[in-house]
Amino acid sequence: MRNESTPRILSQDDTGVIREYRGRGIATALKLKISEYALKNGYSTIKTRNDSTNAPMLAVNTKLGFQRKVGWIMMEKTLPPDRMENETRASKPGHN
Numbered sequence: 001m002r003n004e005s006t007p008r009i010l011s012q013d014d015t016g017v018i019r020e021y022r023g024r025g026i027a028t029a030l031k032l033k034i035s036e037y038a039l040k041n042g043y044s045t046i047k048t049r050n051d052s053t054n055a056p057m058l059a060v061n062t063k064l065g066f067q068r069k070v071g072w073i074m075m076e077k078t079l080p081p082d083r084m085e086n087e088t089r090a091s092k093p094g095h096n
């Protein structure tokens, strides 16, 4: 995908191979094709995102020379239903 504000960066996500065909080098071959396409079309960088727990995708990307950059961390807080009302009240002016 080309972003007009960064025309020399190719963004590529959502690599997927049907389960029965995994482990045969298909994702590696697809990503090599993308590198070829990027080189032929004047891109200087390819960016991709990788779930930190997705070992096969990390293996493919690392093998092909992608380097880890600073990432976003997903954070989540589970609110007990009975406390939600109290927290909402506390966040309003006059409550602390």
Ligand SMILES: CC(C)(COP(=O)(O)OP(=O)(O)OC[C@H]1O[C@@H](n2cnc3c(N)ncnc32)[C@H](O)[C@@H]1OP(=O)(O)O)[C@@H](O)C(=O)NCCC(=O)NCCS
Residues within 6 Å of the ligand: 013, 014, 015, 016, 017, 018, 021, 022, 023, 024, 025, 026, 027, 028, 029, 050, 051, 054, 055, 056, 057, 059, 060, 063
């Ligand atoms: C990730 C995915 C695309 C890989 O496709 P694939 O065609 O099986 O990949 P390849 O066969 O080219 O390479 C897989 C590599 O992962 C390695 N690998 C597999 N499981 C691994 C594990 N648990 N730990 C470390 N490496 C692992 C394999 O050894 C292989 O590396 P090698 O060629 O150096 O031996 C495929 O598993 C998939 O479609 N997953 C579901 C969708 C997904 O998660 N997509 C990525 C996020 S967008």
